[in-house]
Amino acid sequence: MISARKLIKASYYAAKDFFRPPLVAHTRSPVVAVMVPIRSLGPSHTERIAQHLRSLTPADRYLRFGYMASDAQIERYVAGLNFERDEIFGIYNRSLELIAMAHLAFAVEADFTSCAEFGVSVLGHARGRGYGARLFDRAVMHARNEGVRMVFIHALSENTNMLNIARAAGAKVERDGSDSDAYLRLPPADLDSRMTEMVEEGLAQTDYKLKVQAHHFWSFLRMMQDVRRGMRDARDRTSS
DSSP states (O other), X not given: OOOHHHHHHHHHHHHHHHTSOOBOTTTOOBOOOOXXXXXXXXXXXXXXXXXXXXXXXXXXXXXXXXXXXXXXXHHHHHHTOOTTTSEEEEEEOTTOOXXXXXXXXXXXXXXXXXXXXXXXXXXXXXXXXXXXXHHHHHHHHHXXXXXXXXXXXXXXXXXXXXXXHHHHTTOEEEEXXXXXXXXXXXXXXXXXXXXXXXXXXXXXXXXXXXXXXXXXXXXXXXXXXXXXXXXXHHHHXXXX
């Protein structure tokens, strides 16, 4: 049985890790002391996932998928997401725009059930804040807790940001011409990793709900301002 002291200690470190500053991929140094809520995404977020990927520039689509993905190909990719098997993580801004997302795909082959593949994308205006590294950390933690022993990344060799994130985490990177593969062995799950994931997901869910409420409030406020403006204009026309 887990003692109350161990639970309190694990909860403390989980919350401390959640509020640590994001890291820059190529330096792994703090940039801004800001909370980065990362939440799991489900089928209800499908349209926002598609919109996020469609918003990537042609160059970013090339780096993310390994080819110049068209809108139609992106739609097929999103339609094929398996939310029951895989895990999708996302970072939303205050406008409920999905500015960064990661896909942790679990292997389906019986011989590789302890493996998972990681992919990530960040919109251009949200770069330089360490979101890719934070998403990788979040995905690795979840993979550990699901019994995964190795996470791998298949990327173009020119995708230096992604490969630097992997290297900084201790992954072994092997280059084969224009492609590179990174392999990161994971330690078994422990109390700290389980508590950290539980705390981070809870805080991220709360953060998202608050953003949704704020978005609805400002939309309602703008609507009321438009109504008042229309009534004032109508009154001015009547009096003139």
